[in-house]
Amino acid sequence: AAPAAAAARSGEEPTTSTALIGLLLRVQSTALRALGPDGFDPKRYVDLPLSTDARAAAAALPSPDKPPPSRAEMERYLARYFGAAGSDLVPAAAELEDFEAEPRGFLPRVRSRAARAWALEVHALWRLLARRVARGVAERPERHTLLPLPRGVVVPGARFREVYYWDSYWIVRGLLVSKMYYSAKDTVLNLVHLVQKYGFVPNGARSYYINRSQPPLLSSMVLEVYEATGDVKSVREAFPSLLKEHSFWTSEIHSVAIRDNRGHVHNLSRYQANWNRPRPESATIDEELASKINSTADKGKLYHQIASAAESGWDFSSRWMRNSTDMTMLATTYIVPVDLNTFIFKMELDIASFAKLIGDNETSEKFLEASKARHIAIDSILWNSEMEQWLDYWLPTDGDCQQGVYQWKSDSQNRDTFASNFIPLWLNAHHSGSVQFADTAKSERVMASLQKSGLLRAAGIATSPTRTGQQWDFPNGWPPLQHLIAEGLLHSGSKEAARLAEDIATRWVRTNYGAYKATGKMHEKYDVEACGKSGGGGEYKPQTGFGWTNGVVLSFLEEFGWPQHKGIDCSRRGEVGLTG
Numbered sequence: 418a419a420p421a422a423a424a425a426r427s428g429e430e431p432t433t434s435t436a437l438i439g440l441l442l443r444v445q446s447t448a449l450r451a452l453g454p455d456g457f458d459p460k461r462y463v464d465l466p467l468s469t470d471a472r473a474a475a476a477a478l479p480s481p482d483k484p485p486p487s488r489a490e491m492e493r494y495l496a497r498y499f500g501a502a503g504s505d506l507v508p509a510a511a512e513l514e515d516f517e518a519e520p521r522g523f524l525p526r527v528r529s530r531a532a533r534a535w536a537l538e539v540h541a542l543w544r545l546l547a548r549r550v551a552r553g554v555a556e557r558p559e560r561h562t563l564l565p566l567p568r569g570v571v572v573p574g575a576r577f578r579e580v581y582y583w584d585s586y587w588i589v590r591g592l593l594v595s596k597m598y599y600s601a602k603d604t605v606l607n608l609v610h611l612v613q614k615y616g617f618v619p620n621g622a623r624s625y626y627i628n629r630s631q632p633p634l635l636s637s638m639v640l641e642v643y644e645a646t647g648d649v650k651s652v653r654e655a656f657p658s659l660l661k662e663h664s665f666w667t668s669e670i671h672s673v674a675i676r677d678n679r680g681h682v683h684n685l686s687r688y689q690a691n692w693n694r695p696r697p698e699s700a701t702i703d704e705e706l707a708s709k710i711n712s713t714a715d716k717g718k719l720y721h722q723i724a725s726a727a728e729s730g731w732d733f734s735s736r737w738m739r740n741s742t743d744m745t746m747l748a749t750t751y752i753v754p755v756d757l758n759t760f761i762f763k764m765e766l767d768i769a770s771f772a773k774l775i776g777d778n779e780t781s782e783k784f785l786e787a788s789k790a791r792h793i794a795i796d797s798i799l800w801n802s803e804m805e806q807w808l809d810y811w812l813p814t815d816g817d818c819q820q821g822v823y824q825w826k827s828d829s830q831n832r833d834t835f836a837s838n839f840i841p842l843w844l845n846a847h848h849s850g851s852v853q854f855a856d857t858a859k860s861e862r863v864m865a866s867l868q869k870s871g872l873l874r875a876a877g878i879a880t881s882p883t884r885t886g887q888q889w890d891f892p893n894g895w896p897p898l899q900h901l902i903a904e905g906l907l908h909s910g911s912k913e914a915a916r917l918a919e920d921i922a923t924r925w926v927r928t929n930y931g932a933y934k935a936t937g938k939m940h941e942k943y944d945v946e947a948c949g950k951s952g953g954g955g956e957y958k959p960q961t962g963f964g965w966t967n968g969v970v971l972s973f974l975e976e977f978g979w980p981q982h983k984g985i986d987c988s989r990r991g992e993v994g995l996t997g
C-alpha cells in the first residue's frame with residue numbers, strides 16, 4: 418500500500434501499471450492513426466485488459482514511424498493481445514442479493530401510475546449497472562488499469578465502466594431509495610478501501626486516475642448509509658479513512674490561505690491534481706490541445722490545469738477558464754471553489770458527529786471547531802452580499818502572496834454566475850444538528866438571486882449561462898447540481914423556497930421521463946432548454962446508463978412524491994413559475 422500511495426502523491430502510477438499505461442498509450446495513438454478521429458474514443462484503449470504477455474503485445478505494435486495498420490489489422494491486433502474494454506468487470510445482476518423487482522415500501526408517495534411504472538424501470542436499471550471486478554484483476558494487476566475492489570460495484574454506465582467517486586454519492590442515494598442497503602454499503606466500503614490504499618479517493622477506480630480525486634462526498638455517503646441502516650460498525654470502519662481524506666483535502670497542494678481586510682487568515686481548499694502530463698484516458702485530445710503551445714514547460718502546466726479541472730468533476734467549463742473560448746487558458750488551481758469548500762465543511766460536520774457517535778469527543782470537538790472556521794472562511798472570502806451568492810475566488814497567477822498567504826481583494830471574486838454559486842444551500846438539508854449554514858431569511862435572498870440568475874430554465878437548472886461547447890456550461894443541466902440545489906431550497910425553512918425546489922424537481926423528472934420514453938435510456942446530462950432533450954458538448958459522446966441520473970430521479974420521487982393526477986410527460990407545464 419505505501420509505495421502505491423507515495424506514487425500517487427508524486428503523480429506516478431505504481432510501477433506495475435506504469436508499464437501497462439505506457440503500452441496502452443502507444444496502442445491508443447496507433448489506433449487513432451489507423452481508425453481516424455471519427456467516433457474515436459481514446460478511453461477505450463487505456464481500459465483494455467492485456468490477455469497475454471506485455472512484451473509480446475508491445476513487439477507486435479507497429480512503430481510510430483511506420484505507416485499505420487489498416488482498420489482490420491488494428492482490430493486483429495487488439496483481439497490477439499487484449500480483452501475487450503470492460504471485460505474485466507463482470508455483470509453482477511445475479512449477485513445483487515438485495516434487489517427486488519418491487520421492494521416493500523418503495524416510493525410510497527408516488528401515486529401516479531405512469532410515474533410509478535417508470536420509477537420501477539429506473540430502479541431495475543441497477544441490475545444493468547451492477548458489476549464485480551473479475552478475479553484476474555487482483556491476481557495479475559500488471560495486466561489491468563482497473564483497480565481491484567473488494568465488493569460489488571455500481572458503475573455510471575456506457576464508457577464509464579468503472580466506479581467514479583462523486584457519482585457514487587447519487588448512486589448511494591438511489592440505492593437507498595431502492596432499499597438496496599447492502600449494495601449502498603458495498604459502494605461506500607469500496608471507496609474506504611481506496612482511501613486505505615492511496616490516502617484519498619481517486620477520481621475513478623483505474624490506475625490512470627490515481628493522480629487526482631473528485632468532489633469529496635465520502636463522509637456524506639457514510640452518513641446516508643448510517644441514517645438508513647443504523648449500522649455503527651461501518652461508521653467505525655470508515656472513520657480513519659475520513660480523517661485521512663480530510664487531511665488530503667486540507668493540506669499541501671490543496672490548501673490555500675487568504676488574509677481578509679481585517680487581518681484574519683482563513684484556510685480554504687482548491688482542486689489541484691498531482692499530474693502534469695496528458696490524461697491517459699484522453700491523451701490524444703490533450704496532446705492536440707497542447708500542440709498550440711510551444712514550450713514543454715508550458716505544455717506541462719496546461720496538462721496540470723486540465724487534470725485539476727477533471728478533479729473538480731466539472732470537466733470542462735468556462736468556470737475554470739480565463740477566457741471562455743480558449744481551453745488553453747484553463748487556470749483551475751488558481752480558483753478557490755465554492756462547491757469544494759461546501760463539501761469539506763460538510764465533511765467536517767460529518768466527522769464531528771461520527772466521532773461523537775463512536776465516543777471520541779476530543780476529535781468531535783476538533784472537527785466542530787474546524788467546521789466553524791471554514792464557515793467563517795466561506796462567509797469572509799466567498800460570500801458576496803451584493804449579489805446574494807457565494808462566488809469562486811481567483812488567486813493571482815503571478816504568485817503575489819506573502820509567506821504563502823494571499824491578500825483578499827474584492828474584485829478577485831468571480832462575478833460570473835454558475836450553478837455552483839448556490840450549492841452551499843445544500844447544507845440546509847444536512848446540518849447534523851449544528852447551526853444552519855444559511856438561515857431562512859438568507860436562503861430566501863439567495864433563492865431570489867437564483868431566480869434572477871437566468872439559470873432556471875424550462876427543464877431544470879443550467880450549469881452556467883454561457884454557451885461554450887464545454888459540457889459543464891450552458892445549455893447542459895447535470896443531475897447532481899439539480900439535486901444539491903433543490904434539496905437545499907427544500908430544507909431552508911422557507912415555504913416559497915420549498916415550492917421552487919418542487920418545481921425544479923418536477924421539471925427535472927419530466928425531462929428525464931421524456932428523454933427516456935423517446936430513447937429508452939437515462940442520460941448522463943440534459944439540455945435544460947427543452948423538456949425531453951439530452952445534453953451534449955464536451956470531448957466525448959453523450960453517455961447513457963446512468964448511475965447518478967437514476968439516483969437523482971429516485972431521490973426526487975422519494976422527497977417530493979408524485980400525486981396521482983400530476984402529468985409526467987413533457988406536454989405538461991411546471992406548476993410554479995421558475996423565473997422571478
Ligand SMILES: OC[C@H]1O[C@H](O[C@H]2O[C@H](CO)[C@@H](O)[C@H](O)[C@H]2O)[C@H](O)[C@@H](O)[C@@H]1O
Pocket residue numbers: 460573577581583584620621696698699727728730731732733957
Ligand atoms: O474521459 C473524460 C473525463 O470523464 C470523466 O468525467 C465525466 O464523467 C464522470 C463520470 O460520470 C463524472 O464524474 C465527471 O463529472 C464528468 O465530467 C472523468 O471523471 C474525468 O476524469 C475524465 O477525464
